[in-house]
Amino acid sequence: MSLLSSVAAAAEFEPVKFDLSALPAYEPQQPAIGTLRLHGTPVDDLVGLLAREFKSKQKQVRLDTYLINTSQALAGLVTGIADVGIMGHRAWHTSLVAFERTYGYPVTEIKFAKGSYNDPRGSSPGVVFFVHKSNPLSGLTLEQIDGIFGTQRTGAWQGTKWSSAAARGPEKNIRTWGQLGLTGKWADTPIRLYGTDVTLSNWAKLIEQVAFQGSTKWNPALNENPRADISFRARDQEIVQGVQDDPSAIGFMFQRVVDAHGPDLKVLPIAADSAAKFVVPSAQSFFDGSYPFSNGVYLYVNRKPGESLPSNEKEFLRFVLSQDGQRVIADNRLFIPLSAAEAQAELRKLD
Numbered sequence: 001m002s003l004l005s006s007v008a009a010a011a012e013f014e015p016v017k018f019d020l021s022a023l024p025a026y027e028p029q030q031p032a033i034g035t036l037r038l039h040g041t042p043v044d045d046l047v048g049l050l051a052r053e054f055k056s057k058q059k060q061v062r063l064d065t066y067l068i069n070t071s072q073a074l075a076g077l078v079t080g081i082a083d084v085g086i087m088g089h090r091a092w093h094t095s096l097v098a099f100e101r102t103y104g105y106p107v108t109e110i111k112f113a114k115g116s117y118n119d120p121r122g123s124s125p126g127v128v129f130f131v132h133k134s135n136p137l138s139g140l141t142l143e144q145i146d147g148i149f150g151t152q153r154t155g156a157w158q159g160t161k162w163s164s165a166a167a168r169g170p171e172k173n174i175r176t177w178g179q180l181g182l183t184g185k186w187a188d189t190p191i192r193l194y195g196t197d198v199t200l201s202n203w204a205k206l207i208e209q210v211a212f213q214g215s216t217k218w219n220p221a222l223n224e225n226p227r228a229d230i231s232f233r234a235r236d237q238e239i240v241q242g243v244q245d246d247p248s249a250i251g252f253m254f255q256r257v258v259d260a261h262g263p264d265l266k267v268l269p270i271a272a273d274s275a276a277k278f279v280v281p282s283a284q285s286f287f288d289g290s291y292p293f294s295n296g297v298y299l300y301v302n303r304k305p306g307e308s309l310p311s312n313e314k315e316f317l318r319f320v321l322s323q324d325g326q327r328v329i330a331d332n333r334l335f336i337p338l339s340a341a342e343a344q345a346e347l348r349k350l351d
Helices: 003-012 044-057 071-079 093-103 142-149 202-210 234-244 255-261 283-288 311-320 323-332 340-350
Strands: 034-040 061-067 084-087 108-114 128-132 156-158 161-163 192-196 223-225 249-253 265-267 296-301
Touching: 034 071, 034 311, 044 061, 044 311, 044 323, 061 071, 061 311, 071 084, 071 093, 071 296, 084 311, 108 311, 108 323, 108 340, 128 234, 128 255, 142 192, 142 202, 192 202, 192 234, 223 234, 234 249, 234 255, 234 265, 255 265, 296 311, 311 323, 311 340
Parallel strands: 034 061, 034 084, 192 223, 192 249
Antiparallel strands: 084 296, 108 296, 128 249, 128 265, 156 161
16 A cells, blocks of 8 residues: 555544443542652653643642653552553563562552554554455354464463463364364365564463463464564564465454455454354444453552552542543544443452
8 A cells, every 4th residue: 555545544534433421420539739650651642631631620730751661661660750650551571570579569450441443543453363355264262263373381470470270282272274164175274374473562462361361372383573663564564465365374463454455354253262252353342342352551550459549640540541531532542442341340440
């Protein structure tokens, strides 16, 4: 796609209007006074909009931001120079360990929004799985995704604790299309895999958490395309092209890349298990939480067990999780807002 056609596509994009009426409006419970320090991923525009709206409700507070990269979120909390950390993905294992070794208890994680679906202005997009349109496969379960992209393991990290609950043997590996129920010429055809790099990757981590039960062990046959640097974004198209050129392949990437470069691809619905409903990825299924591979974006705070958060932090989190805060997020289009049920679940972590 040329630059001009890309611009035209972005201009023609119609963002989804999310129904936030079930979310409660923000009502201050305590005064927020002084400075609230927020460190982490560079989403200055969104944070600025949230800060302005929060200050309209809490006039005696100001936000002091240091939004350089995601590593500063937990680093700021560990060193005590930040009150709130913001990340476009879940904190890495090493950061969680560093926090626990410093304070003796886990960091408190609050999901405040979800990554985009196919919005050209979006960030932290969720993952979709796709095959060539000639492939008869109609959908995948989480166990099948684990079987295709994962491999045998002795266990996995659950937060900072090692657990053998996720252990599985090689008999659950899926390496041919016949193991997914395809017959005829497909039965003995090996599955070729395409996806992003799996070393400190937001999207690999999402698959590890949702499908691999926390394991980081991948099928070594995966064709990895690194996107650790902004200059590598053209590699996203290579993942899509790899599956377009090979009917025996499967890949994972973002919906907006498939939309732009994958006319011969079929995006697959996903089910939690063989008895569950298959869910098609869409802006609505990302919003309502029914599609399992929508990404999360997170706020982290240092809350000692049994103690309340300081009023500045608690009120800011209450605001972000309210209809007022989620409306700012929806209008900004960088992320997808939370549903009322999801916001309520996160609010319970504050009490």
